Amino acid sequence: MATLLHIDSSVSPHGASVSRFVTETFRKVWEEQHPDGTVVYRDLAACPVPHFTADSCAAEPTHGRSHTPEQSFAATIRRRLIEELEDADAILIGAPMHNYTIPSTLKAWIDNVVLFGRTVGEGSMITGTPTTVVTSRGLSYAPGTPDEGHEYVQNYLDVILGHAMRLDVGFIVPEFTYAPHDPAVAALLPLFEWSRDRATKEAEARAKTAGGRSTADA
Numbered sequence: 001m002a003t004l005l006h007i008d009s010s011v012s013p014h015g016a017s018v019s020r021f022v023t024e025t026f027r028k029v030w031e032e033q034h035p036d037g038t039v040v041y042r043d044l045a046a047c048p049v050p051h052f053t054a055d056s057c058a059a060e061p062t063h064g065r066s067h068t069p070e071q072s073f074a075a076t077i078r079r080r081l082i083e084e085l086e087d088a089d090a091i092l093i094g095a096p097m098h099n100y101t102i103p104s105t106l107k108a109w110i111d112n113v114v115l116f117g118r119t120v121g122e123g124s125m126i127t128g129t130p131t132t133v134v135t136s137r138g139l140s141y142a143p144g145t146p147d148e149g150h151e152y153v154q155n156y157l158d159v160i161l162g163h164a165m166r167l168d169v170g171f172i173v174p175e176f177t178y179a180p181h182d183p184a185v186a187a188l189l190p191l192f193e194w195s196r197d198r199a200t201k202e203a204e205a206r207a208k209t210a211g212g213r214s215t216a217d218a
């Protein structure tokens with residue numbers, strides 16, 4: 001039976017969030033493809049995971065010490081989040097741009113799940129898991145645009161998820177999401193609508209092929 005790990009991090013609710021709209025589109029198609037599948041959902045805006053602290057660091061199994069209650073708590077959270085990753089046949093992440101990079105809630109999740117010998121490095125069980133990242137943004141940072149060099153979402157996630165964690169990462173990028181709300185950029189509305197429609201189609205297409213390990217299970 002296939003499992004999808006679905007993570008959202010938009011601070012806007014359903015109906016107002018573009019990344020949630022696109023991840024929901026993906027999820028619906030994925031559920032159609034995997035009627036017996038399981039979706040594990042984390043809304044990091046509604047239920048943030050704790051920031052990485054000294055306790056989280058000391059709780060790493062490699063340290064081999066006895067743990068304080070705080071370290072045990074941190075270790076339990078990390079273990080649970082890592083197991084969710086290891087159990088996933090496909091991963092879906094909503095990662096809107098916040099101040100040129102990812103939301104701090106998503107960074108906290110990443111800091112908790114990155115663990116050498118488990119999710120990074122030789123022997124990692126998550127290598128090659130198909131991963132779709134929906135990274136909405138108010139403007140555009142596409143190659144050739146004036147702000148191209150200020151893109152620290154896709155660049156960063158490609159390194160940490162793709163290079164370090166060796167997930168099979170693909171990005172869906174709805175742009176110009178300020179256009180419906182900000183009169184100063186209202187002229188960009190057609191570009192926003194085009195980008196949102198393209199993102200929706202990409203989500204549908206990726207969901208149909210994001211079976212990963214589940215394909216063998218089916």
Ligand SMILES: Cc1cc2nc3c(=O)[nH]c(=O)nc-3n(C[C@H](O)[C@H](O)[C@H](O)COP(=O)(O)O)c2cc1C
Nearest residue numbers: 010017018019096097098099100136137138139177
């Ligand atoms: C705190 C915050 C910071 C933002 N910073 C940027 C930014 O640096 N560049 C940008 O293009 N859009 C920025 N935005 C706009 C969001 O990326 C945009 O509204 C996007 O659609 C958010 O995703 P969502 O619709 O799923 O909530 C920011 C939004 C918030 C709330």
